[in-house]
Amino acid sequence: MRDYLRIADRIAADIASGRLSPGQRLPPQRAFARRHGIAASTAERVYGELVRRGLVVGEVGRGTFVRAHRDAAGDGRSLVEPAGTPVPVDLQLNYPSVPGQSALLAPALAPLLRPDVLTEALRPAAATGTGAAREAAAGLLGVPDPARVLFTGNARQAIAAALASLVRPGGRVGVDELTYPLVKEIAGRLGVTLVPVAMDGGGMRPDALVAVHRAAALSALYLQPTLHNPTSVTMGEGRRRDLAEVVEGLGLPVVEDRIWSFLYDDGPAPFARYAPGLTHLVDGLSKRVAPGLTVGFLVVPEDRVDAVAAAIRSGGWSAGRFALEAAVRWTADGTVARLVAAKRADAARRQRLVARALAGVGALRTDPRAYYAWWELPSPWRADTFAAAAARRGIAVTPGPAFAVDPHRTPDAVRLGLASAGEEELARALGTLAALAGSAAA
Template identity: 60%
Template sequence: MRGFDDYRRIADAIAADIAGGRLKPGDRLPPQRLFARRRRIAPSTASRVYGELVSRGLVVGEVGRGTFVRAVPEPTGRALTERTGPAEINLELNYPSAPGQSELLSASLEPLLRPDVFAAATQVAAAAGTSQARTAAARLLASGPWHPEPEQLLFAGNARQAVAAALTALARPGGRVGVEALTYPVVKEIAARLGVTLVPLAMDAEGLRPGAVAAAHRSAPLSALYVQPTLHNPTCVTMPERRRAELAAVARELDLPVIEDRIWSFLHPGAPAPLAAHAPERTHVVDGLSKRVAPGLSVGLLAVPAPDVERTAAALRSAGTTASRFALEAATRWITDGTVDRLATAKRADAAARHRIVRDCLGGHDGADGLGCHDGPDGLGCHDGPDGLNGLNGHDIRTDPHAYYAWWRLPAPWRGETFTAAAAAHGIAITPGAAFAAGSHTTPDTVRVGLASPSHDVLREALRTLAAVAAQPCA
């Protein structure tokens, strides 16, 4: 029982530091391995210490960021019930679901369970999948004037693995890849693992600035460019047609490969044509089924220019991240029988309904529905349009009727990490803006609020709680 007593005793010491003010709300604890070395304890003991602190409600863990001391606002008389355990309402991860989704998916899988079909479906799949899967995926990905050839299609276990394969194929260790100043956190993790440097590029209200790409490439050559033109995560910006054409022209002039992430684009069928329509010879399109279908039933999709197909397939094979044959067979059936389209339609309607909840709970009282006008550390300038909300004492909420997330610029003196910790104290998990910052780019006063996972009623109550927390003095 000595190990049990040791980790409890260490947790008590940390708790005392928090109670005595030596560790303040928003302070980050060391990574667990570093904590273990400093305390001369086993990594497993450090993990139990951190778990104990979380269970006591003293700290909150943030995916990709670390462990932070949570904020405990001073009592203000408001009817806010503070929880003492880990966050129970997840507004951090986005898992959209549609009514009847499980029944719809399982019905399509019944034929796969026949012994003869099941035997074939459990064989190893190649990176290029099957001809039926390639044809189905090419139809699913087609958008406007862009129609990928089935021979261009490759398959990964999920979209994250597809991004990793594209980066592996295009950038050597030590290479530089341009990204929006705010980018998908998983891309940062993948780049670190591959030894690739991410170069943050300036954005404005229309998305990535083409001039920033050219300037960065002149400074030191870029190996590739990763970009989210439609429903950018986290800012919800959808790049207009003219900007896409300009960006494609710059990429062609610089002979720069592009990785276009379209994982959320199915929610916005009216968006401009993908970058791949403007520069098909250099654009690697990444998509997947985790958001369209379900996170545990996913396949990552890659549409690759013909000269790069074998190199990208080799990256998938070497990493062991090709899709399973069963997942491919299931995905092919869901696409061809219309299941994926029906789910996408339902989730678009759901996203719009959740957007209305955001407006009701966080939209302020002035009736304005344009984006706030400011130049700040999030890289976005002035823009007025139907896709954002003003209110809540001068800060603003950037969102879109098609999006499953909102980008919230907090009122002073709140910071992203301390507000995230304060939200966790009320049982709500959100993501601080710093998790999306590439390089030294900072977003100290922002958080991203995911909208997809809880029920509508739970989402409404959580947003009202967050609004009330934001109105309180920062602890």
């Protein structure tokens, strides 16, 4: 038996016997590797195997925790999951799917499976994609110049490519004081330092950005101006203009993340509209369509096309030709538009469930259009202890510190991802979380 499977079996036995209890945090992978005398890569495979078996859950930026599983008696104490028992509710992952989604997607894929078409669709794609893909993306995103559209495998790769093209290792990137956790991972891999910029109810504060830049110059700025993740804040037009005036004055390049903006019908114009010569706009299909066959979009200033395309190539972040061809067809036949409409309605229903379940329990910050909610917990709860207590009840949530850029300023809040669980399952989970938050102890 491979070493990683043998070690995974031992950890699984410890979980089954109760030596590792629900909600208990496993050591960081490097510490685990040292303790067991194995390579870091083997430790990573052990943890991956435990996740695959449903025995642990990874919380982005915080660690890996033992999951709770119901026992046959239904009292929730046993960690041995009998056949047919539901898996824990995951409110960390956030991939929206609506009924009939696969049936909508399938017709456009059928022509791609013809041998003559498939041969072409399986060829490598350049960062500039194809003419049809540029036209389709420009129409979808409302971009007047298709020549400024580049393509990656997904939106996360688009963020990485934009930052890699703008910031050298050791550079500083301004971000909201609460930001998308994967941007923290991307920055770590690029050798870039993220610098928190204070927010208020309208989003990033222009005066705070000026102060941060004056203290030590920034190389770029990463923004989520529409349906900010995790708080759901959307910058108004006035704040966008004020912030654009600041970045123009500083000559500061901007990476604008609009991955969730499709949920906002008739929303504010992209930040790129206010600072077009500096803004690199990121979007994609993973949330609009599906995570398994997706494309990332990068709309860049005209004089930045070659530099960003080179970053995409060197990072190995190019989109697959098959995915590009599918995206063109899904856009042209109206599939993307129909899915967007269905997901807007779905998100609104789920937000109503949140409002009913969590009313008066802590402080809820969200938007009726969003697929997530930022929940500031009632005292005396701390984010980590609440996340662990929720895990013991079979519910995975993301603790607030995962989004905090400053490790010394971590909020006692959790983000609830509303998209992945079924509606009935979500309603039950929200009720359980409300009762948990209302109790004084874990």
